[in-house]
Amino acid sequence: MDGQRIEGVIITPLKQIFHPQGDIFHGMKKSDAGFAGFGEAYFSTIQQNEIKPWKKHLEMTLNLVVPVGKIRFVMFDNRENSATKNCFNEIILSTENYARLTVPPQVWVAFQGIDSGLNLLLNLANLEHSPDETERTTLDKIPYNW
Numbered sequence: 001m002d003g004q005r006i007e008g009v010i011i012t013p014l015k016q017i018f019h020p021q022g023d024i025f026h027g028m029k030k031s032d033a034g035f036a037g038f039g040e041a042y043f044s045t046i047q048q049n050e051i052k053p054w055k056k057h058l059e060m061t062l063n064l065v066v067p068v069g070k071i072r073f074v075m076f077d078n079r080e081n082s083a084t085k086n087c088f089n090e091i092i093l094s095t096e097n098y099a100r101l102t103v104p105p106q107v108w109v110a111f112q113g114i115d116s117g118l119n120l121l122l123n124l125a126n127l128e129h130s131p132d133e134t135e136r137t138t139l140d141k142i143p144y145n146w
Contacts, residue, residue, distance in 0.1 A: 005084070005089060006075050006077045006082075006084045006087055006089050006107060007077065007079075007082050007083050007084045007104075008082075008102075008104035008107065009075060009089060009101070009102065009103060009104065009107065010033050010034045010100075010101075010102035011091065011099050011100075011101060011102075012032060012033060012034060012099055012100040012102065013098070013099045014026045014027070014065065014098050014099055014100055016095070016098055025065075025067045025095075025098065027063075027065050027067075027100065027122060027124060028063055028065075028100060028124050032100075033102070034061070034063055034100065034102030035063070035126075036061040036126035037126040037127075038124070038126065039060070039125050039126050039127035039128045039129075040125050040127075040128045040129060041122065041123065041124050041125070042122075042123055042125075042129075043120055043121065043122055043123075044120075044121050044123065045113075045118060045119060045120050045121075046071060046111065046112070046113035046119045046121075047113050047119070048113045048114065048115060048116045048117075048119065049112070049113060050112065050113050051110060051111070051112045051139060051146060052110060052111050052112075053110055053136065053137065053138055053139045054076070054108045054109070054110045054136065054137045054138070054139065054141065054142050055108070055109060055110070055134060055135070055136050056106060056107065056108045056109070056134070056135045056136075057103075057105050057106075057133055057134055058105055058106065058133040058134070058135065059105050059127060059133045060105060060125050060126060060127045060129075060133060060134075061102065061103070061104055061105060061125065061126045061127075062101075062102065062103040062109065062123055062125060063100055063101070063102050063123065063124040063125070063126075064093070064100065064101040064102075064103065064121055064122070064123055065093070065098075065099075065100050065101075065121065065122045065124070066093035066094055066095075066098075066119070066120065066121050066122075067095070067098075067120060067122065068095075068117075068118050068119070068120040069094065069113065069114070069115040069117060069118050069119030069120055070092060070093070070094035070096075070113075070114035070115040070119060071092065071093055071094070071111050071112065071113060071114060071119050071121055072090060072091075072092045072111060072112045072114055073090070073091050073092075073093065073101055073103075073109060073110075073111045074088060074089070074090045074109070074110050074111070074112075074144055074146075075088065075089045075090075075103060075107050075108065075109050076088050076107070076108040076109075076142050076144070077107050077108075078108065079106045079107070088144060092114065093121075094114075094115070100124075108137075108142060110139065110142075110144075112146060
């Protein structure tokens with residue numbers, strides 16, 4: 001992870017169990033750090049070199065896992081009272097760096113597909129999606145060198 005870790009962001013290494021008949025990739029247990037309740041789980045894909053622009057959830061905690069492919073996540077903290085205000089973090093998640101990224105509310109996040117095949121993420125969110133609790137902006141509004 002690049003830079004100072006943003007306040008409230010958690011990286012949790014996850015267990016992979018390899019088996020000849022099929023592998024198991026852990027995601028989250030309710031006893032894990034970062035678990036803030038369950039609202040919904042959804043999958044999202046992103047093509048190689050594409051970037052999904054900045055999004056900030058006002059109330060939702062994200063728990064992001066990449067079981068297939070490789071995805072670069074960049075976070076930006078512009079929270080007024082945060083000890084890490086104006087800091088960026090970058091992490092690449094994949095089966096080689098299999099972990100869960102917990103992003104607290106009010107932190108901007110954008111992500112980029114890295115692998116040429118399928119890049120798949122799972123979000124285990126504490127709230128159901130609501131457009132009223134989400135802010136979006138374009139990539140150029142938060143200066144980051146992709």
